[in-house]
Amino acid sequence: MSAPPCPAPADRLDIAALRQHYRDAKRGVLHAIEGLSGRSRGVRVLLRRLSRLTDDTLRTLWAASGLPDTLALVAVGGYGRGELFPYSDVDVLVLLPDGVRAEADAALKAALERFIGHCWDIGLEIASSVRTVTECLQEAAADISVQTALLESRWLAGDRRRFVALGRALDEQIDPLAFCRAKQFEMQQRHQRYENTPYALEPNCKESPGGLRDLQVILWVAKAAGFGHTWGELARRGLATAREARQLKANEALLSLIRARLHTLAQRREDRLVFDLQTALAASFGIEAEGTGDGSREQSARRARKASERLMRRYYWAAKAVTQLNQILLLNIQERLERDEHGMEPPRPLNPRFLDKGGLLEVASDDLYLQQPHAILETFLLYQQIPGIKGLSARTLRALYNARPIMNAAFRRDPVNRRTFVQMLQQPQGITHAFRLMNQTSVLGRYLWPFRNTVGQMQHDLFHVYTVDQHILMVLRNMRRFFIPEHAHEYPFCSQLAAGWDKPWVLYVAALFHDIGKGRGGDHSVLGARDVLTFARQHGIDREDAALIRFLVAEHLTMSQVAQKEDISDPDVIRAFARRVGDERHLTGLYLLTVADIRGTSPKVWNGWKAKLLEDLYRATLRALGGGSPDPHAEIEACKREALALLALHALPHQAHQALWSRLDVGYFMRHSADEIAWHTRHLSRALAQAAPGAPLTLVRARLSPAGEGLQVLVYTDDQPDLFARICGYFDQAGFSILDAKIHTTGDGRALDTFQVATETLSEHYRELVGMVESGLPRALDPATPLPPPGRGRVSRRVRSFPVVPRVQLQPDERGQRWLLSLSASDRKGLLYRIAGVFARHRVQLQLAKVTTLGERVEDTFVISGPALHVHREQALLTQDLLAVLDET
Secondary structure, three states, rough: OOOOOOOOOOOOOOHHHHHHHHHHHHHHHHHHHHOOOOOOOHHHHHHHHHHHHHHHHHHHHHHHHOOOOEEEEEOOOHHHOOOOOOOEEEEEEEEEEEEEEEEEEOOHHHHHHHHHHHHHHHHHOEEEEEEEEHHHHHHHHHOHHHHHHHHOOEEEEHHHHHHHHHHHHHHHHHOHHHHHHHHHHHHHHHHHHHOOOEEOOOOOOOOOOOOOHHEEEHHHHHHHHHHOOHHHHHHHOOOHHHHHHHHHHHHHHHHHHHHHHHHHHOOOOOOEHHHHHHHHHHHOOOOOOOOOOOEEEEHHHHHHHHHHHHHHHHHHHHHHHEEEEEEEEEHHHHHHHHHHHOOOOEEEEEEEEEEOOOEEEOOOOOOOOHOOOHHHHHHHHHHHHOOOOOOEEEHHHHHHHHHHHHHHHHHHOOOHHHHHHHHHHHOOHHHHHHHHHHHHHHHHHHHHHHHHOOOOOOOOOOOOOHHHHHHHHHHHHHHHHHOOOOOOOOOHHHHHHHHHHHHHHHHHHHHHHHOOOOOOOOHOOOHHHHHHHHHHHHOOOOOHHHHHHHHHHHOOOOHHHHHHHOOOOOOOHHHHHHHHHHHHHHHHHHHHHHHHHHHHOOOOOOHHHHHHHHHHHHHHHHHHHHHOOOHHHHHHHHHHHHHHHHHHHHOOOOOOEEEEEEEEOOHHHHHHOHHHHHHHHHHHHHHHHHHHOOOOEEEEEEEEOOOOOOOOEEEEOOOOOOOHHHHHHHHHHOOOOOEEEEEEEOOOOOEEEEEEEEEEOOOHHHHHHHHHHHHHHHHHHHOOOOOOOOOOOOHHHHHHHHHHHHEEEEOOOOOOOOOOEEEEOOOOOOHHHHHHHHHHOOOOOOEEEEEEEEEEEEEEEEEEEEEEOOOOHHHHHHHHHHHHHHHOO
């Protein structure tokens, strides 16, 4: 049903009536978009209807504006294409005669301002430019985006001849081959802004790789070259097959419907599939998760995730198809343009099956893969082996796209294919690029069948920013970089260990399988370990290597959990972990996989403090493996000697350290490094020597953290029940995040605490931060100073959409003297301060805190003690109060 005609123009334009007409008609189009089926048919018809409604409204306003007949009103950009999304800008160009300047003609300027003002009054989000034909051509020559916008221009009103003249001049000016190359370069830059993946958890359906913009690039380049501007025309010109044209049309309709519905749901221009819209968007497509009934909040959240996961997987598969077809068609267009302009050098034969076509790997015949399926994996092996091959040609990409049906169970069982796949893993170079290319072309998921389940699989854990398949390939990339000398400066210790590793491919297999069990229900580590044993048996991997790979996959989470949640200064913890890894080879492999895995979750998760914890755990475990059971007394004495050597560099008086060390027990020296002990002693020995016996003493010192990020803060003061809460309150107010806390009480009842804190402030300002902490924190520790109220920050969209169900676990240690408290919840400002307040109310004494922030989820571990913990009722009350704090929104 078409929109009713606009009210006829009158001498005095009735803006209110026109605005009401436009809003009513637009509302009808939006309702029609909301009512479309999930198959996305008809969306382009509705977008064109909205465009025609806007055309009619603009023509009415133009006719009533009193502008000269020599001007022309032109639609450009997406609006010029005749597809207007509900809340997109209405891009228009006002064409002036050459020599006319709107700024110099007061009457013309006033008329233009009146026209544009009326557009805004009606409710049109107008984006306008005013130029002459000459100015348009100059701008187009200088700016490829202007040239692209003009390429899709469409006459609306005014002097049509002026518009035609612009089109002819633009056709003469444009260089199709240069335009093609410029748009490809522009697309590469855009893809880099979105990390070169269509699989971000909140992708932009317009701009991300595989989005609508990638489809538009194909049509822009084709139109500039005179090859047509529809998928059907490209198929008739031989640039796309009929099947590819159907695929392009279907995926364009799906992406268009997703974008249109995002606009209607957000009631503004929103092109990102943000978390807080994914569930509603899934419902608009009729996608429902399994399970009915209200259930618990956790069950409701899980059902919402499942619905959004199904929607997003549908989006990812469409984006993947668009990415593949975009490569095929753009390469086809470029090859034809280059052949027409320069001619083509004949391809260089590489073997009977493949050619080198200007640095691109080309199949010798279109049906190569159908006739010789072994050549499919050989494609990627040659891509790794032959210098100068930088990609696959359009012919090869198309052949792979059409060969997907033959990559079946028989293909996976073929011994030749299995040998080729292992060869690929064992190549000295090109592994990361080859496996990413295999995933882009759908070969990896069809050969490595368990991997197929991870493609487009979302991870709602608030710290992974990639889908499972992209995370796996990121971990593979990270592992590979440990073995590349050019990247040794990034993580020197990892590179040092990798240099002594004899079979890198073993670690690459572990990287490929470490998360391959996700999304299938159950423990993904167990499922992955089972899958990798099957893979090893099928691919002839010997028993010893298979056992190592299975161990790495099964235990890939263990090392990070021990380092970040347990007291790695405790010899019992180190001995238990050493027994679990067994030997140095298993320890080194697990360390490298753990670092690669954490780095592959999100740019925000890895930091210098996590690096230090893991390296400390590695070194302590290596000592335990090399010398049997560690001798705590010998290690403490060695640590003391190293600390004294460091103190000697600062010219402290002889025996000056005794004033402090005599108050410290064995636990202090076991849990602090020699560097920390020397730092504490240097500052506290002087203060203790000057203080009167028994007099109160508060000392705060800060320095740039030895881990390389944030500050390390020393607090020495009289102990008090709410001390930890006061310290947390200060850091909360000052904008610091606490990463780690070592709490110690001296023999004379003083607190000697060490905190690792971080801030978003640039590191070059650390001297100012040190001064601020050293002067501000002592004031906050004064018992007469009231505790500040907890800070309140906005909960992020991800947390609102996918909240972490709070969990509290309290269990005694082996001796029953201390308790291990584990908390997990969604992160928010002031959370640790609130937890500290609960400790203070229950008279709980804190001995160790490990604060782990994984994106927007926290997993904190505390070692606590106190008489109340031996009473079951008090334990229950503590747990209840902690859950109440974690559950606050």
